[in-house]
Amino acid sequence: MSASSTAFNALGDPTRRAIFGKLRDRPLAVVDIADGLPVSRPAVSQHLKVLKEAKLISLRTHGNKNIYELNREGILAMRDYLDQFWDDALANFKLLAENTETENNKHPNK
Amino acid sequence: METINLTSIKKEFTVAAAQETAFKVFTEEMDLWWPRTHHIGSSEMTGIVVEPFANGRWYSKHADGTEADNGYVITYQPYDLFVLAWQINADFKCDPTLVTEVVTEFIPEGPNLTRVKFEHKDLHKLGSGRKVVASMDEGWGMIMDLYKKQAEQ
Numbered sequence: 001m002s003a004s005s006t007a008f009n010a011l012g013d014p015t016r017r018a019i020f021g022k023l024r025d026r027p028l029a030v031v032d033i034a035d036g037l038p039v040s041r042p043a044v045s046q047h048l049k050v051l052k053e054a055k056l057i058s059l060r061t062h063g064n065k066n067i068y069e070l071n072r073e074g075i076l077a078m079r080d081y082l083d084q085f086w087d088d089a090l091a092n093f094k095l096l097a098e099n100t101e102t103e104n105n106k107h108p109n110k
Numbered sequence: 111m112e113t114i115n116l117t118s119i120k121k122e123f124t125v126a127a128a129q130e131t132a133f134k135v136f137t138e139e140m141d142l143w144w145p146r147t148h149h150i151g152s153s154e155m156t157g158i159v160v161e162p163f164a165n166g167r168w169y170s171k172h173a174d175g176t177e178a179d180n181g182y183v184i185t186y187q188p189y190d191l192f193v194l195a196w197q198i199n200a201d202f203k204c205d206p207t208l209v210t211e212v213v214t215e216f217i218p219e220g221p222n223l224t225r226v227k228f229e230h231k232d233l234h235k236l237g238s239g240r241k242v243v244a245s246m247d248e249g250w251g252m253i254m255d256l257y258k259k260q261a262e263q
Contacts, residue, residue, distance in 0.1 A: 082230060083119050085145070090228060092143035094125050097135040101127035101222060 010054035015039055016047045020070075023057055027069035121228040129218040132226060133189035136214060137162060150198055151178040160194075162186055168194055179204040190216050196230065 010016055019033055034044040048068060051057045058071040125132050135143070137160050144158045151172035158170045158180075166183040181204070185193035194212040197204045215227040 086119055086121060086228070086230060088145050089143060090121055090123070090226075092145065093136055094123065094226075096139065096143045097125045097127040097132045097224075100135050100139075101131045104128075104131060105222075 010050050010056055013047070013050075015043070016051055019044070019047055020051060020056060023068055023070050027060075027067045029065045029067055033068060119230040121226075123226055124219065125224045125226055126222055127224055128222055129216050129224045130189045132224040133192065133216050136216070136226075137186070137192055150180070150204065152176050181209075184211065192216075 015037060018037060022028060022033055030041075030044065030048070033048070034041050037044060039047075048057070048059075052059060052068075055071050057068050060067050060069070127135070140160050141157045146155050151170050153172045153174040153176070156171050156173055159167070161167045161183060163186050164183055166186065167179065168181050168183060169177045169179045171177055179197070181195040181197040183193070184195050185191055192214045194214075195209045196212050197206060197208050197210075211229075211231045213227075213229045213231060217225040217227065219225050
């Protein structure tokens with residue numbers, strides 16, 4: 001599965017969207033992320049793992065604290081997905097159009 | 111504020127083919143160049159169809175006999191302009207309330223040379239159109255808001 005579709009799926013869950021929304025404002029420690037969310041701490045950790053694997057957020061340590069923040073590189077992967085798709089599709093198109101033209105010119109009455 | 115760079119994808123290239131050939135291959139023979147790995151159907155993709163007129167359907171066909179809409183034809187103007195409405199949303203489902211334009215221009219530069227200007231526009235609509243955002247996946251809207259923020263910095 002591509003990075004982009006992983007990211008799409010990761011945001012398909014309301015709790016993960018809530019976490020992602022919190023991190024939009026600023027980097028946070030796990031305890032602050034869990035604060036106000038109607039799920040257990042282990043559940044929060046599991047959601048963070050999914051978001052991290054989808055490259056939507058990243059983890060850094062500050063002192064003895066784990067701080068989560070948005071991963072811009074992963075977020076831009078979303079747009080890159082479409083960009084890459086069109087690159088592949090248009091390269092196919094160019095090749096086919098050029099081959100078709102070559103065939104047309106071989107058989108001009110076709 | 112317009113955020114063109116991050117909200118549209120542009121490609122420009124030349125094709126060693128006549129304008130008519132380039133247009134016909136792009137539209138009538140999309141089935142032959144569309145990557146088979148990219149579809150939103152329920153089973154393996156067996157073909158993709160563009161109905162060659164304004165408001166024509168644009169859909170893929172699948173091994174289990176089903177069809178999946180991608181969007182529709184906005185402009186079908188042989189042999190220089192073809193505009194599709196791309197309606198695939200963040201859940202990889204067709205959302206009829208969502209329209210992002212895929213504009214392809216075919217500009218003749220010689221008897222066997224055509225310049226193709228391609229743009230997938232309006233990606234900003236995914237995040238800034240209030241009505242659209244309300245009706246579609248919130249995650250995608252948030253992502254696009256982030257793009258906007260970054261673009262506007």
